[in-house]
Amino acid sequence: MxxxxxxxxxxxxxxxxxxxxxxxxxxxxxxxxxxxxxxxxxxxxxxxxxxxxxxxxxxxxxxxxxxxxxxxxxxxxxxxxxxxxxxxxxxxxxxxxxxxxxxxxxxxxxxxxxxxxxxxxxxxxxxxxxxxxxxxxANYSAPVLTHIPSGEETTFNCTSSHGYPQPKVYWVNHTDISLLNSTQQYTRAPDGTITVFSTLTVKAATAIKLECTIENEQLHQNLTATIDTSSPENSPSVDNSPSKTKGAVLASVAAVLIVILLILYIGWKKRRTSVLMTYTAPAEIGNRNFGLPE
Missing domain, CATH: 2.60.40.10 (Immunoglobulins)
Structure with missing residues (x-):
């Protein structure tokens, strides 16, 4: 005992x-x-x-x-x-x-x-x-992004489920890279996981590109879905990979510039080689007989 x-x-x-x-x-x-x-x-x-x-x-x-x-x-x-x-x-x-x-x-x-x-x-x-x-x-599912046009306004919905704890939701307008205000609703499943339903209403426009990001701070997880109303298919795309950092973007730009400079150098090299192959020195021209009477 x-x-x-x-x-x-x-x-x-x-x-x-x-x-x-x-x-x-x-x-x-x-x-x-x-x-x-x-x-x-x-x-x-x-x-x-x-x-x-x-x-x-x-x-x-x-x-x-x-x-x-x-x-x-x-x-x-x-x-x-x-x-x-x-x-x-x-x-x-x-x-x-x-x-x-x-x-x-x-x-x-x-x-x-x-x-x-x-x-x-x-x-x-x-x-x-x-x-x-x-x-x-718990990891959230890939967000599902839809939109419903209605007269002078368009409603966009972004949904993600089976995650925990309660996430943060961000809407970004790619036209001017601005954050947009939205409303969120949360529901809990029997196992305690959460489903988030985010709604964004904007004035109707001929074309707009939006991005919805679901952030799970506990797991450092960011899931993003984008929709472009100017696209013929008008279907959203989902990016589950971590967002590109500023350093990665600068590296990509630098790589493109290097390729462009390399192409310009090769073109300049070829033109220079072509000129050297067809070039005749003035001294040779002066000593050459063109068939004219002396």
Missing amino acids: VPKSFGFMMFLWVQTAANISVTGIIGSTVELRCDELNGTFILNNFRVTWRKEGEIKCFVETYDSDEDLTSYREKNQCADFRDRTRFKEELKEGKFTLQLLRITPKDEFTYTCVVLKKNEEGKFEVHREVKTNLKVA
Whole structure:
């Protein structure tokens, strides 16, 4: 049976502390690291408990080599984490890394790994704490861009789904490279992912080229769709690659200039060679007999 002092001793003094940030993808497995790397390691001298910030009535996962924790875990493990946690098979190496399975947005918290170590008197005391800030994210789908002409106005819609967290949406008018104001609606799926529906209304014009960008700051993801009403097909295109940087654009311009200069040099070289081949020196002209009487 687990001693009652086991739970209370977790709130005693702490010798060392660390803070870690990690991002996990919805539906996948994320690892929360907590390694004991100082000096000689003997597993039987340690107890480990993972807790969620602000939760004192239950734990996420726990380990004690000297105790059978089956009944203790059933009574005290937080219900949201049952059958979703496990330690990696590296405990004997001093690695108390916790694997959290099938993560959802509800798992976005700060977690604390509390390590207790047996002292010279055989009692367990808090040895160190490691805090891990878990961020949850998901990639958005390629945006779908459509438009509906209506009299003096045209409405453009941009939709992207299955992402997390809530994205930023940008509309750019390529005519004058200006940002346009739009309205956004967000809906959540059962798995916590988000669908964004952005609407932009502009005055009707003979031709306009627009760009809709969905930005997921957590994953540094930018998805862009463009539409050109002057195009015969009038169909939008999607660019899922990262936006070109200023340096990349300058490099492209420099490459074009080099090619142009090279072509001009080759043309000049050919013309110069042609002139040299047909050129006759004045001295030769003066000594040449043209068939005229002397």
